[in-house]
Amino acid sequence: GDSVTQMEGPVTLSEEAFLTINCTYTATGYPSLFWYVQYPGEGLQLLLKATKADDKGSNKGFEATYRKETTSFHLEKGSVQVSDSAVYFCALRDSGGYQKVTFGTGTKLQVIP
């Protein structure tokens, strides 16, 4: 079945540091890939997405590239801010007609001033 594997957290970075959160996936079809962010006490917000190989999703300085050859969708940001502190979920939705979104276990990011 479908699965998503994320690097374990928590990740602690200083403000303006470079961020990478690794994500790899297993899927039977040609999935769409997503990063969702969950701020403390809040719901899930779609951060960015990519629907086919080599697509790059980007939003708010974050970006991720859909790499079919390595089945990866790593999240990056060049300079993190304290306000980026949150839990980040990598997720996929398979193209095979199934509708559910499969999430990774989430990576908690803490940015310190």
Added chain:
Amino acid sequence: AAGVIQSPRHLIKEKRETATLKCYPIPRHDTVYWYQQGPGQDPQFLISFYEKMQSDKGSIPDRFSAQQFSDYHSELNMSSLELGDSALYFCASSARRNAETQYFGPGTRLLVL
């Protein structure tokens, strides 16, 4: 822009009681999904509806039931509540059954005492 609305936002129940969670999708979205996120866990798919019919089923307990109404809002009914049902329940909606992006509501936090 209008988002997914969930009510109530917080709910406290006793063991063996019942609870009803409501979800109002984004206007013109016809598909609704329910997810359960336990403490420190990733969201797990419960059930989905398309055009008022159940379209996919995940790890939803038999004690739970759900339906989608003619105005596309959905209700998740939970009976014989257990301590382990304490979680954040998300509703998501999409514009058509196979739309690659699901938009999540803020969630209902259920605490079972």
